[in-house]
Amino acid sequence: MATELEIKLTLSEPAQARALEWLLARPEASEGPRKTLINRYYDTPDAALNRAKAALRVRQAGDRFIQTLKTKGEFVDGAHRREEWEWELAGPELDLSLLEQTPLHGQVDLSALALAFETNFQRQVVMLESGSSVIEVAVDSGDILGGGRSLPLREVEFELKAGEPGELMRWAKALACEVPVFLNLVSKAEQGYFLAGIYRPEILVSSEPLSVTKLLHTLSVSWLTGEPVKLPHTALSAITKAASAAGFDTEWQELNHSLQSGTTTDDLIQKFPELGRLQLALALVG
Structure with missing residues (x-):
């Protein structure tokens, strides 16, 4: 198990292109690989994983297959912090035995898991290294598919690989000074659940002060x-x-x-x- 710390920004297509150009021009930046990622998310017919605020997927990147389980985690200082489990697979099928040592075991009927939706996109990686801090930037563009519908996906994600968490915010703020961005707390998985008709959040209005x-x-x-x-x-x-x-x-x-x-x-x-x-x-x- 690992802990993931990231800031996710949603952009328009032109702004995303400008963002990538700006990132690659930074002296701290090095251009990483460009990948095609096919992601299949799974849940039970009664959406047990969604209710548990968890997301389970199998990602295909070239000839590699990776099974990932993420928890919802928390939002702290502009960044998402989540627990995450990852396993290499031999092929595209879920390996249910890998989930036995996770919080899902005993809480979810694993045998009932089925494909719920997909997120398929191109990812350009940019690595930022400053002092002891290493940040992986993922510039994602593609589509989220579920319930016979689709949503365009255009994001820039800053993920801390090493060093000070404050560096995430510093870089996100610097990018926001260059192009219009939207700090998005809705994950790719939540977007997929919404399209599939499994998850529909509501806006609750109260007179009490909002955080x-x-x-x-x-x-x-x-x-x-x-x-x-x-x-x-x-x-x-x-x-x-x-x-x-x-x-x-x-x-x-x-x-x-x-x-x-x-x-x-x-x-x-x-x-x-x-x-x-x-x-x-x-x-x-x-």
Whole structure:
């Protein structure tokens, strides 16, 4: 078992191309391999893994097959921290025996696992090395397929391989200064579950003050479902303080007005090119 720490940013196709160009031009960068990744995710008919906040997949990269189990984990300082298990396979079929030493054993009927959806994409790897820190950047472009539907996939992921966790945020913020980004808390697996009709998150509105993490998650859910967000002033009071502490008073005032009036995340992304910078700043102080 390993612990994965990463920051995931969603971008438009033109912004992603500019992001890759900018990353490769950094003196700390070295260009890694370009891979075609075919990922098949599995769950039971009653979505037991999804309810357990876990994701199980078999990834094909060339002639290699890797079985991976991930837990939902937690969101800390703008980054996702998850437990992760990986095993090399001889072929594309699940090896259920490998799951016996994981939290799934005894909680899920492993014999009922079946294909739920796929995420298939091209990945360009860029390695960033600065001091003792090593970060793997994955620039992913492709599609998520489930339930007879598809979603375009365009992401840049920063994953810490060694060194200081703060380096993840430093690089994500630097990229956000170059191109418009969206800090997305919805995983590839959650997008697939949504398309397959297994998972449909809802936006819950309360007058109680939202935490930064809750606001970021709400925006991510709206991005996925297209559901509008309309929040009362009282729910945003703590975020106003966090934005001020981060030095983003002006940007937050505009966003705050839109959230109180009612809007979708897609509209916010179009209207506020600085949205990603604000999200990352809030995540760091919140």
